[in-house]
Amino acid sequence: xxxxxLDVKTIGEDIDLSGFERLGEVVxxxxxxxxxxxxxxxxxxxxxxxxxxINEQSIGEAEHLKLxxxxxxxxxxxxxxxxxxxxxxxxxxxxxxxxTVAQHTFALLFFLLEKLAYYDEYVxxxxxxxxxxxxxxxxxxxxxSGKTWGIIGLGAIGRxxxxxxxxFGCRVIYYSTSGKNTQAGYERADFDTLLKESDIVxxxxxxxxxxxxxxxxxxxxxxxxxxxxxxxxxxxxxxxxDLAEALESGSIAAAGLDxxxxxxxxxxxPLRRIKDSDRLIITPHIAWASIEARTxxxxxxxxxxxxxxxxxxxxx
Numbered sequence: 001x002x003x004x005x006l007d008v009k010t011i012g013e014d015i016d017l018s019g020f021e022r023l024g025e026v027v028x029x030x031x032x033x034x035x036x037x038x039x040x041x042x043x044x045x046x047x048x049x050x051x052x053x054i055n056e057q058s059i060g061e062a063e064h065l066k067l068x069x070x071x072x073x074x075x076x077x078x079x080x081x082x083x084x085x086x087x088x089x090x091x092x093x094x095x096x097x098x099x100t101v102a103q104h105t106f107a108l109l110f111f112l113l114e115k116l117a118y119y120d121e122y123v124x125x126x127x128x129x130x131x132x133x134x135x136x137x138x139x140x141x142x143x144x145s146g147k148t149w150g151i152i153g154l155g156a157i158g159r160x161x162x163x164x165x166x167x168f169g170c171r172v173i174y175y176s177t178s179g180k181n182t183q184a185g186y187e188r189a190d191f192d193t194l195l196k197e198s199d200i201v202x203x204x205x206x207x208x209x210x211x212x213x214x215x216x217x218x219x220x221x222x223x224x225x226x227x228x229x230x231x232x233x234x235x236x237x238x239x240x241x242d243l244a245e246a247l248e249s250g251s252i253a254a255a256g257l258d259x260x261x262x263x264x265x266x267x268x269x270p271l272r273r274i275k276d277s278d279r280l281i282i283t284p285h286i287a288w289a290s291i292e293a294r295t296x297x298x299x300x301x302x303x304x305x306x307x308x309x310x311x312x313x314x315x316x
Contacts, residue, residue, distance in 0.1 A: 001025065001309065002064075003046045006032040010050035011071055015294050019302045020048075023309060034058040041065060046305055055079035059088075067091070067308050069301050074206065074234075091304045095156055096297040097288035102160040104287035105202055105232050108256030112228050115139040117277035139278070145169030150198030152214070153205025153233060154183050161202060162186060173197065177210045195222040200230065207234035215239065220246035228254045232287050235261040244270040247279050254279050258287040 001024030008017075009030040020026050024045070032040055032049075037058040041047055046067045052058065054068055054077060068083065068090040075092050083090055111117065118139045122128060128136065149165040151158045154174040162172045173189040182188060195201065201223065205211045215229070216239040223229070229252055231238055240261055246252050260269060263285055274280045288294075 001045045002027065002043055003048065003305065004040055004044040005029060006037055006040065006047055006049040006052045008048075011294055011298060012289070014291065015298050017298060017302075019299075020305065023302070023305055046308075048301060048305075049077075051077060053077045053079075054083070056082050066312070067305065069304055071297055071301055076207070089308065091301075091308075093297055093300045093304075096300060097290075097293040098156045098160050100290040100293040101157045101204075101232055101287045102164060103290075104258060104283070105157075105161050105204075105230060106164065108230055108232075108258070108281055108283070109144075109200060109202075109228060111281050112254040112256055112278070113144065114141045115278055117281075143169075147171070147199035148173065148197050149200045149202070150175065150189070150194040152194070152201065152203045153177055153211075154181055154186060155204060155206075157232070158202075158204040159183065159186070161204060165200075170200075177205045177208065177214070179210075191219075192222060195219055196224070198227060199224065200228050202230040203233040203237055205233045205237065207236055211237045213237070213239050215243070217242040217245065220251050223252050225250060225253065227252045228256070230256045232258050235259040235263065241270045244273060247274055256280075257282045259285055 003020055003024050003026050005026070005028040007030065008028045029036070029040060032052050034053055034057050037052055038061055041059050041062040043064060044062055045064050046069065047065065048069045048071060050071045056079070059065055065088050068078065068088060070078065070090065070092040073092055073094045075090070078090055080090070119136070122136060145168055147170050149170040149172050151162055151172065151174040154162065154176065158174065162174065165172050173187045173194055174183070175189055175191050175194045176182070189197070203215065211233070214237050215231070220242060243255060247255060260282070262269065271280065271282065
């Protein structure tokens, strides 16, 4: 049994993958183009990947391929019709990063809410040395308690964020992007109400026809000028030029992003214009990537491969 990792660098080089070696021969590639994948999968029984596009072009010569494992929740890069036609099974992973994404959501929020970039620079610039008052009041910030937090996408991560926000004393409302998600114990609102009433708006939704471009100029114009916007979902949910203009015009107070439309960041991204860290913080798609979450992810993948091989032995 040959197991091929097509883009192992996308899960980091600090994760122990030795368990896969007990399941078969393991070959690892840092990254693979579709052309490289076509060659590298020719004699593979199992392939493990994150972002590589899997279709006839990339695996058309993989005559022995039986299983495709995606080290993520999203499977937009899989041509599922082609896999079904070939009789190739696929697996993805959900739930491995709920805690770490929720944690990162609050990290972004508090960085912006408490103006930490400003106060850190104030101290490191040595303006605090010899100041006349022990507390510096220049950049006003507010308590989270009593604020309304609007969540777009109330899946597992959205619910975890909601529960933590409630512990901080927030009123939490949510918008179902599909229109079908009604969660007992959570207050559902229409999109317009959520935008108008929320002091914090956070996105935890997948990229779908309903969510692509959802956060555009019209949406930002409906938000409070004091509102903080957070995107922990998918980059294309936000029209980035509209967000840049909203921040520059003061239509909203600040934004924290962990995802962008093009990753790594494009030179043409309009958010490059904004250098004020009190207004904007962007992290490079790291919300999911704590060492615990990545370890959990790969242990789940390892179990999926083991179970698949065991099932095949039983049926054969």
